[in-house]
Amino acid sequence: MATAIIGGGITGLVAALRLSAKGERPILFEKGELGGMIKSRVESGFTLELGPNVLVERPHIVALMKDLGLSSEVVYPSVDPYGQYVWFRNAPRKVPAGFGELIRSPLFPLSAKVCLPWQVVRPGVLAARSSDASILDFMSPVIGRQASKALLDPVLKGIYGGDVAELSARTIFPGLWEAGVAGQSVLGWMRSRKNRGKPRIFVVRGGISRIVAALGERLRDKAEVVAAAVTAVHSSGGRYELGSSDGRSWIVDRCLVTTAAGATSGFIGDISPALAAALPGIERATLTVAHLSVSRDQSLIKDAFGVLCPGGMPENFLGVMFNSQIFPHVAPPDRHLLTVVLGGAQAGDSPPDEEAIRNRVPGLLESLFGVRDACWIGSCTWRRAIPQLRVGHHALVEQLDECERSFPGLVFAGVDRGGVGVSDRIRLAEQSVEKLLAAAVSEGHGA
Numbered sequence: 001m002a003t004a005i006i007g008g009g010i011t012g013l014v015a016a017l018r019l020s021a022k023g024e025r026p027i028l029f030e031k032g033e034l035g036g037m038i039k040s041r042v043e044s045g046f047t048l049e050l051g052p053n054v055l056v057e058r059p060h061i062v063a064l065m066k067d068l069g070l071s072s073e074v075v076y077p078s079v080d081p082y083g084q085y086v087w088f089r090n091a092p093r094k095v096p097a098g099f100g101e102l103i104r105s106p107l108f109p110l111s112a113k114v115c116l117p118w119q120v121v122r123p124g125v126l127a128a129r130s131s132d133a134s135i136l137d138f139m140s141p142v143i144g145r146q147a148s149k150a151l152l153d154p155v156l157k158g159i160y161g162g163d164v165a166e167l168s169a170r171t172i173f174p175g176l177w178e179a180g181v182a183g184q185s186v187l188g189w190m191r192s193r194k195n196r197g198k199p200r201i202f203v204v205r206g207g208i209s210r211i212v213a214a215l216g217e218r219l220r221d222k223a224e225v226v227a228a229a230v231t232a233v234h235s236s237g238g239r240y241e242l243g244s245s246d247g248r249s250w251i252v253d254r255c256l257v258t259t260a261a262g263a264t265s266g267f268i269g270d271i272s273p274a275l276a277a278a279l280p281g282i283e284r285a286t287l288t289v290a291h292l293s294v295s296r297d298q299s300l301i302k303d304a305f306g307v308l309c310p311g312g313m314p315e316n317f318l319g320v321m322f323n324s325q326i327f328p329h330v331a332p333p334d335r336h337l338l339t340v341v342l343g344g345a346q347a348g349d350s351p352p353d354e355e356a357i358r359n360r361v362p363g364l365l366e367s368l369f370g371v372r373d374a375c376w377i378g379s380c381t382w383r384r385a386i387p388q389l390r391v392g393h394h395a396l397v398e399q400l401d402e403c404e405r406s407f408p409g410l411v412f413a414g415v416d417r418g419g420v421g422v423s424d425r426i427r428l429a430e431q432s433v434e435k436l437l438a439a440a441v442s443e444g445h446g447a
């Protein structure tokens, strides 16, 4: 059977690998560079991540690293436990790692500290009052409004570049949302989770894009990689006809769409005009990643991986990572590597002027964190990159499900569903391949 995969980011590449393991030779369309948002560079002793900086250890990514022969290249933090900080009332404050730290933390007002033990065990505290809620409204009954804003807004800005008062609890915390619907307490939910505790983070020696390179190598003879954009998808007689920007057309039995909503809307109109109209409604945050270095003699916040910031910071400063403090190998012995992230949904679409941020960021690092003499290495802007999964987003996911039901063999696995982290993308790629194979079996085609 012929399968087309649209998009050669990590989702499309992993899907192609898993399909090829089933004896297929998928056709993978990529309009730009393989790897999508994953990009790394090694220069002058620094390992620079232009896209994702760290990966979260989950079973699917662990298995992938093993399959690609990269397990020995995984590097865990040299400091354990390391600290994560958020900017609150003009200073970096440690995110409490346990009850003792929480009691002393200024992030939680006295009232929240007093109520928390009861709220955590109280059944129904997360009970949904509507079909969705913002994370701020959803979490406030448990940890209070101040702590929800102080703690969760910077964390969500760090992941989505978005706002705690707008992002959807139902979409971003589906497990917790379901627990709320079932009337469970937070403690009950924590105890029912399969993988309890905080997952480890890791990086890849030589850069995360080594995963992309290894996937590309593996697929060399096992997939047909087409360096063109898909411009149209039509359904005809239970099969799919694709047009690509190089003027060619393709007939396939199945089609896996891994592109983000805006791109998908450009070629899905013939299949579903309603979906094509709805998809561009998802706003996407533009992010700028800037790398700087400082002397290792300087003391950074002790044992900290980084500081995440709430909205309203100068230059739309979203946070800084002190990469080499917990991953010493990413910088030369005498320098620290710092990664600054700017932008987010609040900043709008236009990329910042590189010259301006180059002049402003070192001064900001000094005034906010006392980091002196930061030297500029470079920056990279990702325009309209991270989807804003706002309250009500589940309605759009239901539209995608509906379209899949109407068009067997068509599966959507773009970044607008299933989580934005690389580990989430790998899991969704594998689940989507299972879906494609199951569709083939139920259609009587066999895999």
Ligand SMILES: Cc1cc2nc3c(=O)[nH]c(=O)nc-3n(C[C@H](O)[C@H](O)[C@H](O)COP(=O)(O)OP(=O)(O)OC[C@H]3O[C@@H](n4cnc5c(N)ncnc54)[C@H](O)[C@@H]3O)c2cc1C
Pocket: 006, 007, 008, 009, 010, 011, 012, 029, 030, 031, 032, 033, 034, 035, 036, 037, 038, 050, 051, 052, 053, 054, 055, 056, 228, 229, 230, 231, 258, 259, 260, 263, 264, 267, 287, 289, 382, 385, 386, 413, 414, 415, 419, 420, 421, 422, 423, 425
């Ligand atoms: C600055 C930044 C920091 C991040 N930090 C982290 C982090 O620390 N940890 C983490 O886990 N995740 C992080 N992420 C998120 C993570 O990198 C992404 O969610 C993930 O890489 C997305 O993979 P994907 O394959 O789903 O999508 P993409 O990487 O967007 O791939 C989709 C591909 O489709 C291609 N395409 C688009 N239209 C067409 C078309 N019509 N035809 C053919 N091809 C098309 C695109 O060129 C692209 O290559 C970060 C992202 C960014 C931008």
